[in-house]
Amino acid sequence: MASSPITIRPVRTGSDRKTFVDFAWEVYRDDPCWVPPLKDEVHGLLNPRKNPWFGHGRAELWLAERDGKTVGRISAQVDDLVQVHMEPGTGQWGMFEALDGEAAAVLIATAEEWLRGQGMTKAIGPISISIWDEPGLLIQGFDEPPLVMMGHHRPEYRAWVEAAGYGKAKDLYTFELDIRIDMLPVIDRLIRAGEANPRIRIRNVDKSNFARDSAIILDILNDAWSDNWGFVPLTDAEIAYAGKKLKPIIVEDLVKIAEVDGEPVAFMMTIPDLNEMIRDLNGSLFPFGWAKLLWRLRKVTTRRVRVPLMGVRKSHQHGRMASQLAFMLIEFTRRVCVDKYGINFGEFGWVLEDNQGMMSIAQLPGAGINHTYRIYDKAL
Known part of the structure; x- marks a missing residue:
């Protein structure tokens, strides 16, 4: 018996937006490795009045329906900074979820058609909503819940995306490591030499001056990552926004x-x-979620930690000191995690597959790739 046709409609109302966000609960309701995101955060990501990304980007959202039931969702977006820093004519799609291949095909085709209408000649995805949010499709590591700020997807998505004519643009890796394992002797000697060097100082971030320190960190990030594939600089407004969002989960000595x-x-x-x-x-902070989360944020009790961001200014990236600084930062943090907080496992990444410097640093004793995310591209 033939299935009923798929209808696509754009998200226009608050009710539509709620359906768009809530659809993920339908997709992953039986997946033990999916972690429900905070709905308020997802709504904020998609809200032009809250997310400063919309100061240089524009997006459209769609829902796919069959017999009045939602069976998929997708976004398409054009970022003016991508046109400058990556490749002119490059559009993106993301926020992709679907219950079957037919819905996936229609959704991707809809996103592509909108991108063509915006003058785009190439599509990359999934990217939700920018490279700084949740880039890539999970293609390896389905049996483990993702750590904070990383995505989780259905295994079927890979075949559905590739059936739409997409090929690999880049793979992104995360590395899991047992941080109880000491550094190799050659690395330990490099760290000890750095500790004895009076020119080098490693300090904790200061939450009482967090606006200053977050601006320093994100300024280094913009410089350090500027030559990486897919890099789009964070604007001053985005830096301020990121600092405000990160402050509650920042632990000073980490x-x-x-x-x-x-x-x-x-x-x-x-x-x-x-x-x-x-x-x-x-996904809900009401009525008691806020209190639970604030209580849990009072001290570090998680089993794992994640290193989402790390960078060395380009002026210091060449030569021995770059590795020295990187390994000092890793080792100083490792000691705090193990000795003070009793944390034994960490995750490092994402790391671009061809970023040789970061790939070499990520190959620490006891480390291994635990998740692979793929960004796809296609000529339109």
Whole structure:
């Protein structure tokens, strides 16, 4: 018996937007590894009045329906900064979820048609909503819940995306490591030499001056990552917005800034796995979720931590000091995690597959790739 046709409609009302966000609960209701995101955060991501990304980007959202039931969703977006820093004519799609291949095909085709109408000649995805949010499709590592700020997807999605004519643009890796394992002797000697160097200072972030320190960190990030594939700089408004969102989950002695001759030149941000704290909230902070989360944020009790961001200024990326600073940041944080908080496992990444510097740093003793995310592209 033939299935009923798919209808696509754009998200226009508050009710539509609620359906768009809530649809993920339908897709993953039987998946034990999915962590329900905080709905307020997802709504904020998609809200032009809240998310400063919309200062340089525009997006459209759609719902797919069959017999009046939602069977899929997708976004398409054009970022003016992508046109400058990546490749002119490149549009993106993301926020992709579907219950079957037919819905997936119609959704992707709808996103492509909108991108063509915006003058785009190439589509990359999934990216939800920017490279700084949740990039890539999970293609390896389905049997483990993702850590904070990383996505989780159905295994079927890969075949559905590739059936739409997409090929690999880049793979992104996350590395899991047992942080109880000491550094290799050659790395340990490099760290000890750095500790003895009076020019180098590793300090904790100062939450009482968090606006200052978050601006320092994100300025280093913009410089350090500027030559990476897919890089789009964070604007001043986005830096302020990111700092405000990150402050509640920042633990001062897990976020470190490296100074050389008094100048901040490198940083490493380590955060507790917020997913462990919010998993039982089912996406809602009301009526009691706020109180539970605030209580849990009072001290570090998570089983794992994640390093989502790390960078060394380009002026210091060549030569021995770049590796020295990176390994000092890692080791100083490792000691705090193990000795103070009793945390034994961490995740590092995402790391671009061809970023040789970061790939070499990520190959620490006891480390291995635990998730692979793929960004696809297609000529339109």
